[in-house]
Amino acid sequence: MGVFYETIPDSLRPWMLEQKMLWVGTAPLSGSGHINISPKGGQQFGIIDERTFWYMDLTGSGVETHAHLHEPGNGRICVMFMAFVGPPKIVRLWGDGRPIENGTPEFDAFVEEHKVKIIPGSRSIIMVDIHQCATSCGYSVPYYEFKGHRTILDDHFAKKDAKYREGNEAESMDRYWAWKSQLSIDGLPGMKRGYDFAQKNKVAPLKKMIGPYAPSSPRTASRIEPIHLLLVLFLGIVIGGAMALSVVTPERLQALQRKGQLL
Structure with missing residues (x-):
């Protein structure tokens, strides 16, 4: 059954570092905002100490995690691993998350210190200060055979980066981040680098929701009238x-x- 810890126990570390993917869950403060759960493939993550976990955030069409972690008064995050082979197991980490964005001195220093491999699609390092770790049974999780990691995302951004280096400014990561990583689906500011570039260069954000749930303004926590x-x-x-x-x-x-x- 479930066991709770205030830190990551040494007994769990080897198993966690062997996993091929993880999930992260975040949410905005507003009750009308949307919860987000993202799968993260690959083994681009690590444990610095018993209270500190990190993972590499790769570029995609969404930016929910950034938006929720950047939101003032927020920062809540849950990281989850589960076993698809061997004995059943689920591990969750709860804590406060903080994006360290690509292009900042802190990002460069972290990559250098921890020998982290980055690719053109590397967007941020997400740091998690953990206040709770828990295991649960995982008895209903099915078996899956791992066959390999997809390289589609890496290949896509490698080609995009090559075109940019050849002189095609439209292929720059900053412009891509300004378009797709500027705002969350609730209209909250996402990646700071992308948001700042968008404001300076008048890049319109990608429209991410349709119908009555499409935000006309940012969905923020209720204010005192x-x-x-x-x-x-x-x-x-x-x-x-x-x-x-x-x-x-x-x-x-x-x-x-x-x-x-x-x-």
């Missing part, structure tokens, strides 16, 4: 006045009445 602030202020005045009167003694009240200061 002005009318609520006025009600709080009014109640404060009433309560303050009542408290002030409650401390006036009968003698003081009679003295004020005699002086005509209180009708």
Whole structure:
């Protein structure tokens, strides 16, 4: 059955590092926003210490994880592994996530220090500060035979990068990130590098939702309306006045009445 830990136990590390894929789950703060679950293929991830996990985020058409982790007051993330061969097992990591975007000094330093292999499609390193780790049975997870990793994504961005280096500016990763990694499906800012490039170069974001659920403005957490602030202020005045009167003694009240200061 399930066992919970505050850190990643040493007994789980070898198994985790052998896995061929993982899943990450995030969500915006708004109740009307959309939860996101993303599969991550490949073994481009690692464990720095018992409380720190990372994985390489590759470029795609979505940018939900970035948007949720960048959202002020958010940062919640869950990472999940599951066994498809051998004894059944599911491992989850809960924590606070932070994207370290490609092109920043912190990204370059991390790649150098940890000898991380990057490709043209490498978008960010996602750092996870873990506050809970758990195992569960995984008894209903089916068996699957691993045959190999797909290279389609790597090949696509390698060709795109080659065209850019030959002088085709339209093939730049910055322009691609500005188009597809600018906003989440809820209209929240996604990759900072892509968002900044889009604002400077007037690149319109990819339209990601249709119909009544397509956002007309960013879906953010509910804010306090002005009318609520006025009600709080009014109640404060009433309560303050009542408290002030409650401390006036009968003698003081009679003295004020005699002086005509209180009708």
